[in-house]
Amino acid sequence: MEIPTLFFMYTPIETDMSFYGYTDPVSSRGAGNMDELKMRAGEKIGALHEAARTAAGSSRSRVEDVVNHTVEALNKIREAFNEIWHHELIEEGRERIAAWTRDAAQRIREGTPPLSPVLLYEELVALLKDRVWRRSVVIFLCGVALGGGAGLCVGLRWAARAPAGPHARALLAQPDQGVMLVEDAVAAAAGAGEVLVRVQAFSVCPWDRATLRGRAAALRGLAAAAQPQLGRAFAGVILDVGCGVSELELGDEVWGCLSEWAGGAAAELLTIRSTRVSKRPRGLAADAAASLPFSGALALQALDRLRYDNYKGKRVIVCGAASGEGCALVQLLSGRGAHVSVLAPRRARQALHDLGAHELVELDSNSHATPSWAMLPQLGARAGPWDAVLACAGAAAPAGNLAPARGALKATAARNAVVDLRPNPLITDRLPLPLSIMFAASFYTLRILRWMVGCGRDTDFLEDKRRLTPGLAALAAMVDDGTLRPVLDKVYFPQDFESALAHACSDEALGTTVIRFP
Template identity: 30%
Template sequence: MSEADGQQSTIDNGTMTAIAAPRYGFSEVLRTEVVPRPVAGDGEVLVRVRAAAVCSGDVHLLTGKPYAIRLGFGLRRPKYRIIGHDLAGDVVAIGAGATGFACGEVVFGAVDSGAFAEYVSVPVERLAHSPVGLTVEEAAALPDSGMTALQGLRDVGGLRAGQTVLINGASGGVGTSAVQIAKALGAEVTAVCSTRHVETLRSLGADRVIDYTTADFTRDEHRYDVLLDLVGNRSLTACRRVLAPKGVLVSSAGAPGGNWFGPVVWVAKVVLTGLVVSQTMRPLLMRPRQADLEFLAGLAVDGKLHPVIERRYPLAEAAAAVGHVLEGHAQGKTVIVV
């Protein structure tokens, strides 16, 4: 049977292969299942997934930590059995009221869940046409990390051409995107990472790279207009030392805070501190937007943004892919090839 025949058979019999999480836990709870294939609902298109990327949201929903997220995603077991947010693939069906896409087109985007499967239904506002010049694997690596970096720098941080920005945690998926996006916005970029990532970040365009194993960026003599903190491993007081008097600290929700409330306490500290200091302190919560996906696609087409992929795994080894991300310190993105 040819690959095309196999795909048609999957469509005809109404089932598909997917990676399911029947309970909360780590990568070992994931299992491969044959499940009903979704249909394109109102305002949705059905995408045959060709690649999916592992992001931090997948890890949080799999582990159910911080426990507070279970209030919205299932108290005792995951509300959504099939995990996965970021994807790229082919449009194979179009639901009522869905416009802007046609069957056969290659698209990329982000869903609430369900990307680690052969098919997934996606609201059209969560999709964009895949950038010309990128593989489907590279396109799948863009949505979550790219939109987080873009919104953190441009929208929350207000980064403009000629300004200086420091990115703490620059070697991960968001960080490697942030370095390139900041350069595309015309900023001077300082990246913070460990020794093994230094040359990669230089190759991505970072003007300066601080190796945190040998230097503390909060003791740096430079002052920055924007500090994008993707780690939360330094106090707000220490971070403020390297901010310009009217600088902006943008803190992602990845800062530590325990198993119960996770980054909630940290976010509260960021907001409250911002009320009493001259510098601006803002938390970052990414919201998927089609306009941002299209902006990222434009940067990719212009050669200003190229996703960094460290490892690729077949769908059957999705648990290993998630396990790799759970270990921490991954460079760029980890992608699942479907």
């Protein structure tokens, strides 16, 4: 008998051990940690929420306290004012003033002067008969005497204090268009973005005479607080460097220039923004270096305004070429291939020819006629028209408007081919009072907006780029490679400033006149 074979299939059965009271220690530990983490997080969030509510409530209560205190103070001030206003003495005074006003109006209608000496005397006698008013008048006069005396003493004491800062010599302009040499002028220390320069020499030119006569006075009062107004270009050595200045160091030999509204360089110690100076050319003495920055910057500005890409074959006439900017223009134009004609005194012919001038033009005039720009088209008809006319503040250049000079240009000349480099009055110097107030408000608003957007509080935005550090560095590079060289006329000392300015503005000047501090 065969015994049947039984096959058994084993199937695992999942059993819930918790039914028998068994718990997995690993899973229970994880669940406990998670619950604890949730509990702690909830406590933290609750604490933060409570802190935020407390802070908000505290800030709100502080604001409410400030508002309540302000309202209370205003109420007290109003009560005090009402109490004073309704005081019997004030009311009596108001009544007397009203009566006097009515009486004065009646006297005016009747044709009698209301402020006759007799009436004034009677009013004073009637006023001082009252003991209360007499005592008030005495107290008032004593208060005026004590307050005025105390204010006068404080003012004299403050004026007697010696200003802080290093002392140096400076040429200060006076209201009567004079110039005074001061031995103890104060120089401010170098602030953020500024440098303190020991000025060795500075230049004078016709622009200084125009400054003494009021050019840029309105704009200078808004843009600069510097008292020296003379000296357009300077050369010196850095004595101190303010924070934020990294490209300059103590002992660097620098040069720079200042526009009429930015002050002046006629001071032995000059505090100036580092954006207005650069290292001067290597091996250039201070006298020669001071003669070039302003005139060279003017010459480069004139070329920028002409906007010619190629000067080869261009005929350009430089009027007043004996000036500093005229000499610089002759060198730059001849170096770029232009045919340069110069309008200058005959005695300057050889010097200008050495600088690169091709022909000297002389205005035909006699003792009864003054040279004018109307004569220039006649010269252009004989010698040939020009592509550009440049007017500098030098000798032999006619005065007046340049409009007639356009007749000396070629028919193909550009609209901006007539460039005036003379120190003519600015628009801001001729504004009437209402427009001057509007201009001042707009100027200060612009400066505040620039400060708010992070552009700083400086006035470099008023300057041409040729007078700032990049333009001065490019000028120094031209001197280093021989493209441009300074033309130094005469050197004076500060005490001879009047003679120096007179020579710089005369027909004898050739180049730039410089004043040197000994």
